[in-house]
Amino acid sequence: MRIGGQAFLSLRAVWQRWFLWVLLAMLVLVLLATVVWLAGRHEAEQVQEILDRDTADAVADLRTGLQRNVLGLRALQANGLDLGRWPAESAALMRGHREWLRLEWRDDAFGRAASTDTPYRIRRADGPEGVPAGADAALEEVARAACGAAGRLGAAAYSPSVYAPLPGTSGLEVMAVCVPVDGGGHLVAIYALRDVLIELVAPTLRRGQEVSLTEPDGTRLASVGTARRSGSRVFTARQQIDLPGISLALRVDGWRAAPDVFPNLLTGLVTAISIALVSVLALLASDTRRRLRAEHELADALAFRKAMEDSVITGMRARDTRGRTTYVNPAFCEMVGFSATEIMAAGADESPYWPTELAHEYRKRQNVRLSGGTPPREGFESVFMRKDGSRFPVLVFEAPLINAQGEQTGWMSAVVDIGEQRRIEELSRASQERLQASARLATVGEMASLLSHELTQPLAAIASYATGSLNLLGDAARPPGAPLPEVDRADVAMAVRRIAEQADRAGQVIRSVHDFVRRRDRTREPVAPQTLLDAVLPLVHLQARKLGVRVEIALEDALPNVLCDRTLVEQVLLNLARNGMQAMDAPECATRVLRLRVARSGASPTRSWLVFSVADLGSGIADEVARRLFTPFFTTRPDGMGLGLSLCRTVVEQHGGVLAFEPHAPRGTVFRFTLPVV
Secondary structure, three states: OOOHHHHHHHHHHHHHHHHHHHHHHHHHHHHHHHHHHHHHHHHHHHHHHHHHHHHHHHHHHHHHHHHHHHHHHHEEEEEEEOOOOOHHHHHHHHHHHEEEEEEEEEEEOOOOOEEEOOOOOOHHOOOOOOOOOOHHHHHHHHHHHHHHHHHHHOEEEEEEOOOEEOOOOOOEEEEEEEEEEEOOOOOEEEEHHHHHHHHHHHHHHOOEEEEEEEOOOOOOEEEOOOOOOOOOOEEEEEEEEEEOOOOEEEEEEEEEOOOOOOOOOHHHHHHHHHHOOOOHHHHHHHHHHHHHHHHHHHHHHHHHHHHHHHHHHEEEEEOOOOOOEEOHHHHHHHHOOOHHHHHHHOOOOOOOOHHHHHHHHHHHHHHHHHHOOOOOOOEEEEEOOOOOOOOEEEEEEEEEOOOOOEEEEEEEEEEEOHHHHHHHHHHHHHHHHHHHHHHHHHHHHHHHHHHHHHHHHHHHHHHHHHHHHHHHHOOOOOHHHOOOOHHHHHHHHHHHHHHHHHHHHHHHHHHHHHHHHHOOOEEEEOOOHHHHHHHHHOOOOOHHHHHHEEEEEEEEOOOOOEEHHHHHHHHHHHHHHHHHHHHHHOOOOOEEEEEEEEEEEEOOOOEEEEEEEEOOOOOOOOOOHHOOOOOOOOOOOOOOOOOOHHHHEEEEEEEOOOOOEEEOOOOOOEEEEEEEOO
């Protein structure tokens, strides 16, 4: 059942898709057939009309000819009929009328006074009575019939046609015209109907057509012209000829071929238009198929685009040239908490996700953008407001929205919620600070013995000077209440000054450690290279004195300030200096020199840098250690944490610089890092 239902739905869909096309094709075919039929009918009517007109003209010619013959008969008797002149006058008249078979002069008793046969058809070789009896009888019959009618009408009249058999031929249909003679008698002219058609009808009518004289009931009497061709269409025209005493009809049968579809111009034109119309329909069908295919491809592309827009987490927003929001994707709506309808219903100068306190600034920024201002390619940070009123930072990338004609129709924006990124960065920064603080505390812990050693000397000196002073003040040999001798007073004063100096020395040691350990705000500021070195040198000297290392400082003249976080860079310098001194803490290292150097770098033509280098004369770094030297928690010392160099490279790279190392000639290692110049 399910398969049958699906087949029915598929068939229904196909029928709905092609129904209009089938209907249109049927209508076109009906239209074409109608046009062709009408064209053929029109042409047939034209042929029939021409044939009717030619037939009417032929009837007129025939009547005119017959009338002219009657006038000729009357002219013959104008000077009176005379048997002496008859042969010559009648013969001359007969030569001018091929359609006549015989001309007779009848007296009052209807006897044949004289007669003359046509010189073209009936020869009188058989003698005066050479005409066959059957033919003569027919001629006599028509003569009497004509003269009878003329007598009744008192004017020229015609007889009905009669068949006159002739020897050696199929005979002739003949008729006679009788003209009464003044003074008594009649002139009778015998017509051969076939010759009438030949002589009195225009020859052009007989070309390609059959011309006939018929009786009113349609009986054919005589015919001339082209015989009917098989397969041809008959076009018939019939005109009545009413003559005194007789009624005939002239019938013309045209054997022209029936108007076909292609032989004439009109039908050819209609056919050409039909072919063009069918071709246009075929092209239209092909174009429709391409359009349907394009629509399917477009629908697939739109579905793919919508799925892509729904899947991305980046908010998409489009605005027109007036600043009105025309499109937002689901990610953008989810980001701000407003629906697409709420966002697009807002005016051009306001958006529901603009914080109230920043709306004025955003409106100005939008006006700058709409006036042609170009947004930064790297994007810009902004703050949006969710529907619940909470604010969150976003990173906005904007680009002109260009249509297919190359015209800008607005702006397209990609909005990224960087709130979570900011939170992670803050956590990372706090973790980094805690790690660096721990590293500093670890460094101080490692230097605790140095501190105790460094503080022991001033404290011992203070104790010694204090003991000496007390001894001078409590001398048993001096009488009680006696004033202190001048010499002893000077010694006590000198001891007190030494005590103050040693106390100040111990205080400096403690303050340097305190300044190094305490956490300060991370701010980048212009700092002189000498200041950075001075901040770490007290601590460097503490370890240098213990290990017997000589510290050499070399700075180029007039060095510019560097832009850095002073605390972090001091940490880097101290770590590198301590690593260098520890590398020289070996019995085989007789010469222990640590060189701290600051110089200009010419590596970059667009920005100035300073190079800080820390070189030692230790045993150098093995290749297997060098490959993992900056790996966190990798260390070659049993009491080390393995974080020093990793943190140093991180700090330098955060400032845009590079930390690297290389062997130092003649021995040892040199670490170099760069910092940007202000």
